[in-house]
Amino acid sequence: MVNTAYGEKVADDSKEATPTDLGHDVEEGTHEPAKLSRGLQGRHMQMIAIGGSIGAGLFVGSGSSLQSGGPASLLLGFIIIGVMLLCTVQALGELAVLYPVNGAFYVYGVRFIDPAWGFAMGWQYAIGWLITLPFEITAAGLTIDYWHHYNIGIWIAVFLTTLIIVQFFGVKGYGEVEFVLGIIKIIAVLGFIIFGIVVDCGGVPGDDRGYIGFRYWDDTEHGNRAFRNGFKGFCSVFVNAAFAFGGTELVGLAAAEAANPRKSLPKATKQVFWRITGFYVVSLLIMGLIVPNSSPDLLNSSGANTKASPFVLAIEYAGVRGLPSVFNAVITISVMSVANSCTYGSTRTMQALAQGGMGPKFLSWIDKKGRPVWPVVIQMAFGLLAFINEAETGSTVFNWLLALTGLSSFFVWGSICLSHIRFRAGWKAAGRSLDDLPFRSQVGVYGSYLGLFLVVISLAATFYVDLFPIGGTPTGGAESFFEGYIAAPIAIALFVFWKLWTRDTGFLVKVHEMDLDTGRRDFQDIPGDDEPEPRHMSVGRRVSRALF
Template sequence: MAEKGFSGNDVHGVDLEARQNKLANDVTYADEQQPEDGVRPLHQKLKSRHMQMIAIGGSIGAGLFVGSGGALYRGGPAAVLIGFGIVGIMLLMTMQALGEMAVLYPVNGAFFTYICRFVSPSLGFAVGWNYAISWLTVLPFELIAASITIEFWRDDIHMAVWVTVFLVFLTAVNIFGVRGYGEVEFVLSVIKICACLGFIIFGIIVNTGGIPGDDRGYIGFRYWKDPGAFKNGFKGFCSVFVTAAFAFGGTELVGLAAAEAAEPQKALPKATKQVFWRIAFFYIVSLLIVGIILPSDNESLMGASGANTKASPFVLAIQEAGVKGLPSVFNAVITVSVISVANSCTYGSSRTIQALATKGMAPRFFAHVDKHGRPIYCVILQLAFGLLGYLGEAAEAGVIFNWLLALSGLCFFFVWLSINLAHIRFRAGWKAHGYTLDQLPFQAQFGVIGSWIGLSLCILALIATFYTSVWPLGGSPDAEVFFSNYLAAPLILACYLFWKVYAKDWKLYVSAADMDVTSGIRRGSIQATLEPEKKRNPVVRFLTAFF
């Protein structure tokens, strides 16, 4: 027999209301917490439309439009679809877990804070700094990539000129604080989404032989037979995962943005559910189209990487169809996408470092928030890293940036793994303190099982990447290749051990009984669970769980 109040018709009745009153008495609301040492709170100016666009298109960038070409060349079209699909499922589970915690605790630092509270401060320190360093080093890389896209039209202008132009643009965006970030992401995400939809329609027309001048006629799945659906066997398949992680990376920024959202209890559930659409259409369908209209043995794909935008499989597919003018349009979309990711770099690193500083895990002055709600010193640090973009003119620029990007290669897998682990531990702590699931304003659709699935897939992806790092595709074991692919792992381990020793934090994990589950809740979040649920058709309820 179910315990009273846990299920049944009284879920929204007296018993729940009584338990809500008890929870409300235990809660320390975010607006009641005293700022640490006079640190101002971040401004809450992001609207629902900003949050949804950050979720749908915030990380669609060079990873999808360019990096996927290298994955197609190494693994083949079927390996790309399966690899991106696996990472997509992993991300879907992760975002559900993050959404549940972020709606209840829309706190500064989001997942970094959850890892510290529900898993271990040492792991939070390690993951937080790795995440911040990743965004710091990705910014100059994106500035160079954006400059290279301009060479599609003009190769007579110095790269340093365009690095300066884009860096000035990012500086101007950050003058307007979080609202500037939100508005820019909204506009750029709309452009990227329209481009993806347009390419899907274009690809269907190409595949069915509807392009005048394209003598291939009906293509179907011709290229899945020759050169083949899979290339380089199992090792080729395993090589797809890092590319997929880089392409999907940034989705978790929705969790960071929760602290600056006007109504997270309304905006975040909608944004979280948008992840399904993004994975299904803007990644999987786009890559399916690319894989059927562009042969994976196209030699131009060999150099496809985030910085070599000339090897974009999307642009190459358009050129293969013989359509003039359209490659130029899509190159402009890639330029917009790269700038969007560069904008996200500044947001992701600055908010994470500011959160680290408020917990004493970074130099104290980084905790400062000015009167306009900007973590100004963190923003200055990120923009200063952008100056490394001028290294693109150096003779050894490729080697330098390969090692810089090695710091972020596996970052997203570790972040997503930690989010799932934090959600599993949070549920244990929530239960240990006597609270029930019906008291949560938003529940992960797949529950703890989904987090275990996400955690397991992260571990499998890390193992697959380790395999291809030790035994690289087309080569023998090489220390330089291994560390260029797997450097983030020893970095996280070093940070974890450093904080253990520095803080004398000898506990392996935070016990459920010792967890803080009642502070940082935004006023109105727990009260939302008392609102009567509208009766809907079960089919509609199932669909809305995803859409």
């Protein structure tokens, strides 16, 4: 007996999974009139893994963490979240290569943890992206204020129209946009690292600070310290780090539309370590060296206030003219890249939920070009919420909407790790060998335990700093606390709702009843899938393969 996608128990050989079963093999196709397009190539998958996460969280939000926690806390916090993501993406890679199914990690939650938990995570993830889109569009409009003040409504309309146009090209349009914007962001980060090293060594003629070194890590006379605000300052870094890394898991969601997940997914997951190290840790280390953490300019570094971006401030403090505007343009591009990811993450998740019977049926319809039409329409409609900011009370409403997404990334990442742990238990209970897996997590199941542990620690740290904010009184105000932690009760409410709706009184799918075959791809039947890698490659090609 095994659990089907809906949690029903059927004999292994009694019937084949129906086309509407959650988690069908999108690679081999079904009897449905249309299915998601497999238009994502390896280079697209590479850029989705990195491009979907580099945005305002890194370029702008890191400034508030620098000011509240100091450069050392900022670095440690991002390293911890980076290790968590490394373990999470490795676990996701193992599952997504074996099961390149529509819905990815939400499906894994249904199949290996509990259908109600999968339902809760799926809808929380979809809602999170739905609400993030208007925020990112607004943020993109606000970045224009760096040059000249215009009515933000004009830019909201321009950017939303641009996203609508991209949707007409389906998944290939999404992949190409991410590929181009991802390259721009990578070049910008690498350029900043080189620039920052020169500044720190006193190599900029117009910078009268001379050699800086680690001056701002131990300059108590001017209020610059490696650790600011003690333990609370350290805990305050986690939520900003999670926001900065958000979207890294999209590479697993994209597996259903990858031309060859067996090759592209392992490459994407294996290189996450180098990307986290190079593009986050190193850039933040350099930024923390050349930007004084006591600077009052950092107090407003949130949202899309690029005038308070620590990366832009680093260039301005060095006295280099023209370059701050260039980097502000990069931030605008980065924000639009995240907005593009929003449209992908929400629409594919909603379509998968509906296809599995966990959402309105009309959302599951896919047109002949492989586009989930109604989820796209709903996502674009949510983009109109960006105009709420034009109202007097718009910011209050918008902040509460954003609060719904506050901790959703932690819940999703924790679910991926737990799904992998449970999957390994079910795989072992079925008497199957790890050698049968086409790709194994490089950190193994213990990496998933570590990732899950770090998720719990991060949630506890966030709860602590929300309950006892920096410079605030105990409890810090009910409104502020619930804005920071409202995602938790919503996840519980969704879980309970599905339990009541399905009248399911059980908890956790039993390991010996797990469905280990629906949606599983037989890679031995795919021509060219096991072609050996070239043994001799030029240095240029090795660099290219490392990036793409």
